[in-house]
Amino acid sequence: DIVLTQSPDSLAVSLGERATINCKSSQSVFYSSNNKNYLAWYQQKAGQPPKLLIYWASTRESGVPDRFSASGSGTDFTLTISSLQAEDVAIYYCQQYYSTPLCSFGQGTKLEIK
Amino acid sequence: EVQLVESGGALVQPGRSLRLSCAASGFTFDNYAMHWVRQAPGKGLEWVSGINWNGGTIAYADSVKGRFTISRDSAKNSLYLEMNSLRPEDTAFYYCAKDASGLHLFYFDYWGQGTLVTVSS
Numbered sequence: 001d002i003v004l005t006q007s008p009d010s011l012a013v014s015l016g017e018r019a020t021i022n023c024k025s026s027q028s029v030f031y032s033s034n035n036k037n038y039l040a041w042y043q044q045k046a047g048q049p050p051k052l053l054i055y056w057a058s059t060r061e062s063g064v065p066d067r068f069s070a071s072g073s074g075t076d077f078t079l080t081i082s083s084l085q086a087e088d089v090a091i092y093y094c095q096q097y098y099s100t101p102l103c104s105f106g107q108g109t110k111l112e113i114k
Numbered sequence: 115e116v117q118l119v120e121s122g123g124a125l126v127q128p129g130r131s132l133r134l135s136c137a138a139s140g141f142t143f144d145n146y147a148m149h150w151v152r153q154a155p156g157k158g159l160e161w162v163s164g165i166n167w168n169g170g171t172i173a174y175a176d177s178v179k180g181r182f183t184i185s186r187d188s189a190k191n192s193l194y195l196e197m198n199s200l201r202p203e204d205t206a207f208y209y210c211a212k213d214a215s216g217l218h219l220f221y222f223d224y225w226g227q228g229t230l231v232t233v234s235s
Binding site for chain 1: 151158159160161164166171172173175209214218219220221222223224225226227228
C-alpha cells in the first residue's frame with residue numbers, strides 16, 4: 001500500500017506570506033509510460049466537502065486562483081500558496097491514484113492565519 | 115452545474131445494514147467513474163470504493179471489502195453504497211465523488227455535501 005505523509009500537520013502563516021505544504025509518498029507515483037505523477041491536492045474548508053485544487057501533481061483545476069501552485073515528482077511533492085488570503089484557511093490533503101483502482105490520502109495539513 | 119446529492123445516512127446499530135444513494139445531475143453520468151469517500155468526524159479523508167463508467171472496474175478499501183457493495187444505475191443517474199455488518203468504526207460522513215475519468219479510477223473533481231452514518235447501540 002502507498003502511504004502519503006504530509007508535513008507539517010499544521011501551519012500558521014501571516015496574510016500575504018507564502019505557505020508551503022509537503023507530501024511524501026512511500027513509493028514513487030510517477031508512471032514513466034506517460035510521464036505523469038499520479039497525485040492530486042484538495043482543499044477542505046470547515047463544514048464543506050473537499051475541493052480539487054491540483055491534479056497530475058502540477059495542473060491547476062479550472063477556477064483555482066493562480067496563487068496556488070504545486071510541484072514535485074516521484075515521491076516528494078509540494079503545494080504552495082504564494083500569498084496567503086484569509087479564505088485559504090482550510091485543511092489540505094494530497095491523494096495518490098498511482099495504485100489505481102485503489103487510492104489513498106495524506107493525513108491532512110491544517111493551515112491557519114498567524 | 116454538476117450536482118451530487120447523497121441520502122440515506124442514519125443512526126444504525128452495529129451489525130445492521132444501510133444503503134446510501136447519490137443522485138447525480140449536470141453531467142453525463144454514464145461517462146464517468148464514481149466513488150465513495152468517508153470522513154470520520156474531526157478526522158481525515160478515507161477512500162471507500164470506486165466504480166468506473168460501465169461497472170467493469172470496481173474496487174474497495176480493505177477496511178470495507180466483503181461488507182460494502184458499490185453500484186450504479188444509469189437510468190436513474192444514481193450511485194449506491196450497500197453497507198452490511200456495520201461497525202462503530204464505520205461512523206463517518208460519506209461523500210459521493212465524481213471522477214475526472216471514465217475508464218479509470220483517478221481523482222475527484224466534484225464532491226457532494228455528504229451524508230452522516232452513525233453506528234452505535
